[in-house]
Amino acid sequence: MSKRWYVLHARSVYEAKVKIAIEEAIEREGLSDLFGDIMIPTEQVVELKDGQKKTAERKFFPGYMLINMELTESSWLLVKNTNNVIGFIGGNSGKPSPITQREVDKIMARVQEGTDKPKPKVAYQPGEEILIVDGPS
Numbered sequence: 001m002s003k004r005w006y007v008l009h010a011r012s013v014y015e016a017k018v019k020i021a022i023e024e025a026i027e028r029e030g031l032s033d034l035f036g037d038i039m040i041p042t043e044q045v046v047e048l049k050d051g052q053k054k055t056a057e058r059k060f061f062p063g064y065m066l067i068n069m070e071l072t073e074s075s076w077l078l079v080k081n082t083n084n085v086i087g088f089i090g091g092n093s094g095k096p097s098p099i100t101q102r103e104v105d106k107i108m109a110r111v112q113e114g115t116d117k118p119k120p121k122v123a124y125q126p127g128e129e130i131l132i133v134d135g136p137s
Contacts, residue, residue, distance in 0.1 A: 003036045003070045004098035007089040012063040014084040015040045019065065021082050034075040036068030041107050064089070066107065071096070 010018040019038050026035050041064075042057045069075050076096070079085060088096030 003034075003068050005066055005068050005101075005104045006071070006096050006098050008065045008067050008079065009086040009089055010063060010065055011084040011086065015059065015063070015065055018082060018084050021084075022067070022079060025078050025082060029074070029078060031075060031078060034070045034072060037066075038068070039066040039111075041066065041111055043111065043113070060110065066099075066104070071098075 008018075019040060022038055026032055040059060041061050042059050045056055045058045046053055047056060048054075067079065069079070080087065090099070091097035
């Protein structure tokens with residue numbers, strides 16, 4: 001059996017803690033041969049605060065992570081029983097379905113694109129009135 005990518009649903013805002021907890025459990029249980037990367041898909045955004053441009057990281061799938069693993073009973077239980085993990089997306093409760101390599105490639109490309117050229121963070125909604133205070137004359 002080979003490693004495949006799965007989508008993991010974690011409590012929102014706890015993705016980084018879940019990632020660390022899973023990595024620690026993998027080391028503790030000696031199952032590193034069953035696991036690959038654990039990824040929290042993020043992109044860089046540029047926001048204007050107090051007249052200064054600041055770059056921040058934004059999750060584009062809040063509450064979701066990608067995990068590359070070989071699905072066995074022990075690997076499935078290790079991930080599923082981690083604090084703040086809600087479960088896997090797809091498949092049924094006993095056997096999650098992996099996502100396709102095409103989907104993984106699209107997500108990786110979006111992550112890379114966000115790293116190469118940060119997007120502006122928009123702090124207003126369509127139709128909302130704004131006042132422009134600076135710009136070309």
